[in-house]
Amino acid sequence: MAAWGSGTFDNEDAQEWLKQLAQLTAGDLTTLLSRADRSDYLEAPESSVIVAAAEAxxxxxxxxxxxxxxxxxxxxxxxxxxxxADVSALAIRAVQRVRTDSELKDLWLEADGLNEWSASLRNLEARLAR
Structure with missing residues (x-):
């Protein structure tokens, strides 16, 4: 991966998603976030985009x-x-799912960066809860 860091947009999938953001509505983001509730297993690219949508x-x-x-x-x-409020709650659940049960979490565990990455997601969860 050319871009890889613990921040939400420190990966290629989130950066590519940002290029499409201008054409999306809040409803589109809600649909995207709801994938975390429906997926059996969240692949890394989808997880990165879900976290990016939660940031938006x-x-x-x-x-x-x-x-x-x-x-x-x-x-x-x-x-x-x-x-x-239900969109904020959905975003929190989606980020929690990525943080605890996703390929992205597994990749961060393997890379010995899980604590830093998890802290950045907890920060996002706290901002969503405001």
Whole structure:
């Protein structure tokens, strides 16, 4: 992997997803997040995109990451509707699922970076819970 770090957008899948974000609605993100509830096993690419979508929801509700990508900031500026509480809860569940039961979690465990990666996801969960 050319891009690999513990941050939400430190991987190629999330970076590619950011390129599509401008065309997506909050409803599209809700559909994406709901995959975490329906999938038997979350592959790494899907997990990365689910976490990226959760970051967009956190930013939309006024709790962006410290260094939110420009695409997130622009998307929030163009989608000024507040997400409903159930969307925030869905995003939290999705991130928790990725953090505890996904191929991405397994990859971080193998790379000895699980603690740092898990901490970044817990930070996202806390921002979503605000």
């Amino acid at each position: 929801i956190a930013a939309l509700q006024g709790a962006p990451a410290e260094a939110a990508p420009r695409a997130i900031v622009e998307w929030v500026n163009n989608n000024n509707a507040q997400p409903q």
